[in-house]
Amino acid sequence: MAKTWEYQPVNAWRRYASPAHEARREELVRECAAFLSQCKTERETVHWLLAQAASQGFPQGIGEGTACFPFRDKAIILARRGRRPLAHGVRLMAAHGDTPHLDLKQRPLVEEAQVALFKTHYYGGIKKYQWLARPLALHGVVVTRDGVVHPVVVGEAPEDPVLTILDLLPHLAKAQKEQSVDKAFEGEKLNLAVGHRPGKAEEESVRHAVLAVLHDRFGFAEQDLMSAELQAVPAGPARRVGLDGSMLGAYGQDDRLCVFAAATAFFAVPEPEFTQVLVVWDREEVGSEGASGAKSRFLRYTLEDLVDAWAPGTPLRQVFLASLAVSADVHCPLDPDYQDVHDKANASLLGHGPVFSKYTGHGGKYGASDADAEYIAWFRHILGDIPWQMAVMGKVDIGGGGTVAKDLAAYGMRVVDFGPGVLSMHSPFEVSSVVDLIATVDAYTAFYGSGGFPCR
Incomplete structure (x- = not known):
């Protein structure tokens, strides 16, 4: 004793x-x-x-x-x-x-290889690789020119789609594996996959179609994203952790x-x-x-x-x-x-x-x-x-x-x-x-x- x-x-x-x-x-x-x-x-x-x-x-x-x-x-x-x-x-x-989270850039929406992406800038001390290939939600506000604040939450409700950052398959990652962690995962490539389907008209790209979704669901246009504060965060609720439920994960x-x-x-x-x-x-x-x-x-x-x-x-x-x-x-x-x-x-x-x-x-x-x-x-x-x-x-x-x-x-x-x-x-x-x-x-x-x- x-x-x-x-x-x-x-x-x-x-x-x-x-x-x-x-x-x-x-x-x-x-x-x-x-x-x-x-x-x-x-x-x-x-x-x-x-x-x-x-x-x-x-x-x-x-x-x-x-x-x-x-x-x-x-x-x-x-x-x-x-x-x-x-x-x-x-x-x-x-x-x-x-x-720590990922902020959307002021002009976030781009299209590459028929995939629409939101470009981000990470906030705080993160390990960048932890944010790849996982469900992410979008939280924040968009303020339109008339001063109206539009709350945005996408990816939390069960019926909602989520966003994600695409990761490189291991079959093509030989050079990546030989780099340090800081160099292997670039901040400029922490881009959110937000769409893939082109617009209804022949000349409408995937990017156009995503803008249409934003307008139909939230009522704002691309320029409104410049007066916005939108954050990509992990999707989903807090959970009990451990077979005995003794820990809280969130x-x-x-x-x-x-x-x-x-x-x-x-x-x-x-x-x-x-x-x-x-x-x-x-x-x-x-x-x-x-x-x-x-x-x-x-x-x-x-x-x-x-x-x-x-x-x-x-x-x-x-x-x-x-x-x-x-x-x-x-x-x-x-x-x-x-x-x-x-x-x-x-x-x-x-x-x-x-x-x-x-x-x-x-x-x-x-x-x-x-x-x-x-x-x-x-x-x-x-x-x-x-x-x-x-x-x-x-x-x-x-x-x-x-x-x-x-x-x-x-x-x-x-x-x-x-x-x-x-x-x-x-x-x-x-x-x-x-x-x-x-x-x-x-x-x-x-x-x-x-x-x-x-x-x-």
Whole structure:
């Protein structure tokens, strides 16, 4: 038996073993799977959050005790006023609603070898070969000259056709097999097959016929594609994985798994001691640049409005400096087939609860936000018996990654990365543990419901 001073990670399956826990876990998994199946773009994620907020009595704008600020359908901030004044800081959780995908180019439609294709530009860090020869759906919006926004979803309904990227048959791929992965699969060839049948008239090509389909189904012309945001994403719903159904497989769990867990926790604490803030940004997968990313001033402007409404005269810097934050992002647990890229003594395990990353970055901690020891100790205290882990992302000189933690740290607030483990991260079918979901929701709820911080 381990001594009391020896640390051992806790298997969350053991901690959440009762029938009541099982029923609650299954309910959370069903809700999360429905969310992941429905929300495959940042716009769909924001709309889902708006619907959740409305059902909880959050009108848009600033109310007596609630606030809801959507931003261009790409980002959103929710807030609930706490008992303590804003000068004592807020409890802030930040996640991101974007995920790697394929964007259609501004003039996407071409025809080659009697096949109509949509040309794409990939977004975020992907392994390009994973997107070939698989069913893909089209999600997004087309905005016509009259300003009407036309939602587009193709490939999700059972009666819908899907799209796909054609792959080279192995009989002709000898030269391809001798190339590195980066060179063997070119970004310029990630083209979606969208049609093959020519138009009814003799002079009408396959390209013409596809344009006719777009007009008949959605009511827009080719020029309207220039004012569109259309994404190719994996088609199909989230699924349970494993003979025991112990895992959840779905596209976009990085980072919508944390969006779901953070939103669930936010609404689970209706009368917090400290003001709650939930922010979901866009653009994290490409460096958080742009108006809807974490490097924008969206958070600052929103909190300025909150202070003006709920605590006029309070310096905003005082609010920031007193605030505690979580960068709610997923972590990479020990991969059973690729253990050699991990430092096993400092790796997390699937099914052992959400993971603290004290720092991210790469190499000599470049690009890292490093949480201080006092904050980690306080967090350990508020979690109580909830399973959690502490880990790093791979061996020191092998890889690394970045999150929005450093963008929050720039305001002077204490912040740490904390989220569930996800295997096959950035792939079209990511895998998480269903027991980590319930542990993450509990951990995030404990954060939102927490009391004072002893160290300043």
